[in-house]
Amino acid sequence: MISIREAGRLDITFLPAIEAAADSLLTEIGGLPLPLSLPPGASRAELSASLKLLVTGKPCVGFARLEEVDSGAHLEQLAVLPQHSGQGIGRALVEASKAWARDRGYPMMSLSTFADVPFNAPFYATCGFEPVRELSPGLAGIRRHETEVGLDRIGRRVVMRAVL
Secondary structure, three states: OOOOEEOOHHHHOOHHHHHHHHHOOOOEEOOEEOOOOOOOOOOHHHHHOOOEEEEEOOOOOEEEEEEEEOOEEEEEEEEEOHHHOOOOHHHHHHHHHHHHHHHOOOOEEEEEEEOOOOOOHHHHHHOOOEEOOOOOHHHHHHHHHHHHOOHHHHOOEEEEEEEO
8 A cells, every 4th residue: 555644844854855756757748758857856945845746655756736716726746756656656756736625615636747758648637637628827827937937839638637
């Protein structure tokens, strides 16, 4: 069984390296190499300011970063060390995130991800997320920011939502 817990101060020191390692798996989209490098991940200060950080492992091998957007929970980041991928850790973190949000009365959870990467949008679809057709103001703001930092030049993005 995979144990998920709230991140402590020491855990936060590992999270930027976990995110960078997880990002290293993204080398192509749709069979083509990435046209640009991914933007840098969150800093320790940004991570510390998150609404909620859930982690697994001691030391950490994966984490979920949650924020609030338009009165809903938002999965800002999910990352698992590559050597621990394929073991259900990402799914366990998503399910724990959804449970945490549901317990706090959030009606839904959103996220924004690459549409054509198997361990992105197709994975989240298996976790109950569906594409969002019309963006709320907060989600539109997230998409604007993603465009500004160059994510749209790397690959097609999709906003998804799961009803809790």
